[in-house]
Amino acid sequence: MSEVTRILDRVGQGEAQAAQExxxxxxxxxxxxxxxxxxxxxxxQTLQPTALVHEAWLRxxxxxxxxxxxxxxxxxxxxxxxxxxxxxxxxxKRALRHGAGLERVDGSQLERFPExxxxxxxxxxxxxxxxxxxxxxxxxxxxxxxxxxxTLHEIATLHGVSDKTIQRQWTHAxxxxxxxxxxxx
Numbered sequence: 209m210s211e212v213t214r215i216l217d218r219v220g221q222g223e224a225q226a227a228q229e230x231x232x233x234x235x236x237x238x239x240x241x242x243x244x245x246x247x248x249x250x251x252x253q254t255l256q257p258t259a260l261v262h263e264a265w266l267r268x269x270x271x272x273x274x275x276x277x278x279x280x281x282x283x284x285x286x287x288x289x290x291x292x293x294x295x296x297x298x299x300x301k302r303a304l305r306h307g308a309g310l311e312r313v314d315g316s317q318l319e320r321f322p323e324x325x326x327x328x329x330x331x332x333x334x335x336x337x338x339x340x341x342x343x344x345x346x347x348x349x350x351x352x353x354x355x356x357x358x359t360l361h362e363i364a365t366l367h368g369v370s371d372k373t374i375q376r377q378w379t380h381a382x383x384x385x386x387x388x389x390x391x392x393x
Contacts, residue, residue, distance in 0.1 A: 212279045220275025227269040238264065238286055244357030245290065255297050264289040280366045283356075284348060291333070291355035298329045328389075335388040339381060346381035349374055 212233050218226030242257040242264075267289045268282070276282045332354065340347035352358045352366070364374040 210279060212282070213276070216276035216279070216282055219269055230269070231265070234282070234286075235261070235265075237283075241286075241356045241358060242290060245294075245355060248357065255294070260290055260293055263293050267292075280368070283366055284352070287348075287351045287356040287358075291336075291351050294329060294355060295333045331389045332385065335385050338388065339384060342384075343377075343381070346377045346384070349377045350381045350385065353378060 212230065215226050215230045215233065219230060238261045239257060242260040246255070246257045246260065264286055268285055276285070336347055336350055339350065349363055352363045353360070360374045360378055361371055364371045367374070
């Protein structure tokens with residue numbers, strides 16, 4: 209059992225000191241993954257990689273956090289936490305603001321639409337929830353790849369399977385998602 213897994217067990221048992229020991233061991237990897245994901249976001253993104261990691265960390269080791277079975281389980285949960293944070297951020301951007309959604313615009317902004325990346329993120333999230341009901345392994349690969357930015361090799365290593373297995377899951381999931389969210393003709 210790795211040191212990270214032992215500490216995760218202690219975190220799951222509610223030992224506060226264990227979370228402080230865990231953070232230095234996983235922080236850089238979480239930050240690197242968040243930075244990879246945020247680098248692919250649309251310009252003008254207000255959420256920074258460090259903020260994404262910190263918010264995910266609070267969700268992962270906060271009150272009521274489940275026991276972690278392994279390092280892989282922890283990073284899968286981190287991917288899910290980051291996905292939820294990005295989706296919540298996209299929804300918040302699209303939400304109506306104070307003043308019943310009215311905002312001051314000049315004439316050149318009359319045909320203003322939500323950021324395409326936010327709209328796409330919400331579409332992918334909905335489709336991903338549907339895919340998770342059909343094939344949770346494929347959905348997990350998409351979460352780690354799309355929302356965390358892990359490579360297929362990193363995902364294979366994390367799950368202890370071959371690169372080809374993850375490649376097949378990624379290919380099938382990508383085709384399924386494309387079919388699910390492509391614009392109607």
